[in-house]
Amino acid sequence: MSRRWPRGLCAVLLLMAWAAPEARDKPSPPVGRGRKVMDVDAKEYVGPTLPRARVRLEDASGGVHRVDVEVAATPEARTRGLMWRQELPAGQGMLFIFPEEEVQSFWMRNTLIPLDMLFIDSAGKIVGIVENAQPRTLTSRSVGLPGRYVLEVPGGWSRASGIARGGTVRFQGLEGIPVVP
Known part of the structure; x- marks a missing residue:
């Protein structure tokens, strides 16, 4: 037995799937009291508090720079990243x-501030840097080399x-911070 979807419903689903990026980026309507937003892309999403750590980077002259970081080690935290943040102070x-x-x-997408992205391999070597990534774009940014870590800092910091x-x-x-696949 086969089942067919109503033609109108198919059209609505197709339109939703192909909606313009600017339409998808609009915040969701307010959520009623006690109702938790589960979409990590949504502005209203409130995830768990992320663990904190510190990254020490050596500059070309041998100087050391410290960055206090939130650690995104789960799929949800990696997806959410710094979406909807309106600022990222120096040293963070x-x-x-x-x-x-x-x-x-x-x-x-949904990132409101320019960021530098430092791609780091398992040995702790910076394999590439994307500087001043433009906010609110769907442009894919990569350095094309394998890495295990990516450090995001304020644009221009590197x-x-x-x-x-x-x-x-x-x-x-x-x-002690578990990395979840």
Whole structure:
């Protein structure tokens, strides 16, 4: 026995799937009291508090720069990232940890501020940097080389701090933070 969907319903579903990115980026309507938003992309989503750690980066002159980070080590936290944040103070960032070292790619949908993205391999080497990624775009950003970590910091921070590809990174406080595939 086969079942057919009503033609009108198919058209509505198709239109929703192909809606313009600017229409998809609009915040969801307010949620009633006691109703939790489950969509990690939604502005109203409130996820669990992320663990905190510190990243120490060496600049080209051997100087050390410290960044206090929130750690995104679950699929939901990695998807949410820094969406909807209106600021990211100097010395702050987000560290994304992936289960495997592979080519990572990021976009800036629902991200309101420019960011630098530092792609770091398992040995703690910066394999590439995307500087000043433009906010609110679906452009895929990658350095094309395998990495296990991506550090997001305020746009322009890497250049201003003298951080470059090939630099060394050390992590403090990641012990005991489970990385969920």
